[in-house]
Amino acid sequence: MILITGGAGYIGSHTVLNFIEAGYEVVIIDNLETGHIETVNTLKQYRKVHFIKGDLKNIEDIEKVFNKYKIDAVIHFAAYSLVGESVEHPAKYYRNNTFGTLNLLDTMIKYNVKKIVFSSTCATYGEPKYTPIDENHPQKPINPYGKSKLMVEKIMEDYDSAYGLKSIKLRYFNVAGADNKVRVGEWHEPETHLIPNILKSTFEKEKIFKIFGNDYDTPDGTCIRDYVNVEDLAQAHKLALEYLNKTNTSNVFNIGTEKGDSVKNIFDTCKEILGKEIPVEIAERRAGDTSILYADSKKAQTILNWKPIRTIKDSIHSAYEWEKILYKRLNNK
Numbered sequence: 001m002i003l004i005t006g007g008a009g010y011i012g013s014h015t016v017l018n019f020i021e022a023g024y025e026v027v028i029i030d031n032l033e034t035g036h037i038e039t040v041n042t043l044k045q046y047r048k049v050h051f052i053k054g055d056l057k058n059i060e061d062i063e064k065v066f067n068k069y070k071i072d073a074v075i076h077f078a079a080y081s082l083v084g085e086s087v088e089h090p091a092k093y094y095r096n097n098t099f100g101t102l103n104l105l106d107t108m109i110k111y112n113v114k115k116i117v118f119s120s121t122c123a124t125y126g127e128p129k130y131t132p133i134d135e136n137h138p139q140k141p142i143n144p145y146g147k148s149k150l151m152v153e154k155i156m157e158d159y160d161s162a163y164g165l166k167s168i169k170l171r172y173f174n175v176a177g178a179d180n181k182v183r184v185g186e187w188h189e190p191e192t193h194l195i196p197n198i199l200k201s202t203f204e205k206e207k208i209f210k211i212f213g214n215d216y217d218t219p220d221g222t223c224i225r226d227y228v229n230v231e232d233l234a235q236a237h238k239l240a241l242e243y244l245n246k247t248n249t250s251n252v253f254n255i256g257t258e259k260g261d262s263v264k265n266i267f268d269t270c271k272e273i274l275g276k277e278i279p280v281e282i283a284e285r286r287a288g289d290t291s292i293l294y295a296d297s298k299k300a301q302t303i304l305n306w307k308p309i310r311t312i313k314d315s316i317h318s319a320y321e322w323e324k325i326l327y328k329r330l331n332n333k
């Protein structure tokens with residue numbers, strides 16, 4: 001049995017589907033604060049998916065899962081992930097992302113479970129000193145979100161030395177798209193991310209998509225990011241666990257496409273795919289945004305044999321299919 005924390009969330013739910021389709025049995029723990037019960041209900045239609053509502057901040061909740069199921073390995077997503085919010089409410093991030101993970105790791109040691117794949121982030125690198133960013137790039141996070149995740153990476157190194165707990169840290173770049181059968185997708189309230197915000201502007205009458213800054217030092221003046229497809233990312237977790245089972249060694253991998261797309265580029269591609277105009281305006285820069293971020297993910301490609309297969313167009317297509325469903329669901333249509 002694989003424990004997937006945060007399995008009711010965006011990346012977690014796609015990873016649950018990836019694992020069960022590969023034949024694994026999965027139990028999800030999620031406090032449903034940012035994850036959704038509708039997502040759990042969709043996943044629970046599969047016999048191999050179990051669910052326990054629980055919070056990693058309460059060690060008793062975690063114990064409940066380990067008492068009930070024989071866990072072989074953990075895939076750990078449950079976390080807050082908004083940079084701006086982390087600056088305003090740092091304690092929330094350290095309590096949930098760092099302290100919650102400590103509870104999880106301690107319970108794993110208690111129950112002799114010694115394998116974990118951890119959802120880390122390119123935010124642990126901070127301001128890029130060079131691009132593309134490889135795993136050896138210095139880690140100097142500039143916000144509590146990145147720091148809360150870097151602390152976990154460090155704790156995991158110490159737990160390996162002290163208790164032999166083996167971890168794979170996956171540092172993701174931007175994530176996009178939805179399940180190709182549109183069973184699950186990206187669902188944040190409020191939505192802050194680029195692609196869903198562009199798409200929502202086509203449904204919601206009053207909504208005008210805002211480009212946050214067009215005076216960056218990039219060819220078209222808008223920020224450049226590396227958008228990895230969520231199904232490709234889910235696959236990286238499965239490959240990481242297989243690597244862990246085979247080698248029993250801790251390691252760290254960047255997961256990105258190695259291609260940068262500007263905000264304007266993504267906007268134009270959305271327009272092209274939807275075949276219609278989308279209301280847009282240029283707004284102020286958003287605090288904390290760096291101009292260019294994209295990954296060197298050769299290590300994952302070589303060692304995990306992971307490959308980003310889906311293009312940005314694939315991601316926009318599936319995201320759009322999902323947005324249509326979500327819009328109907330949220331507006332009871």
Ligand code: UDP
Nearest residue numbers: 192193194197210211212223225263286289
């Ligand atoms: N962005 C934008 N308008 C939006 C949302 C995002 O221009 O409504 C820009 C944002 O400033 C950044 C890029 O899109 O340069 C990606 O932002 P997102 O929030 O999707 O991911 P992040 O890079 O913050 O993890």
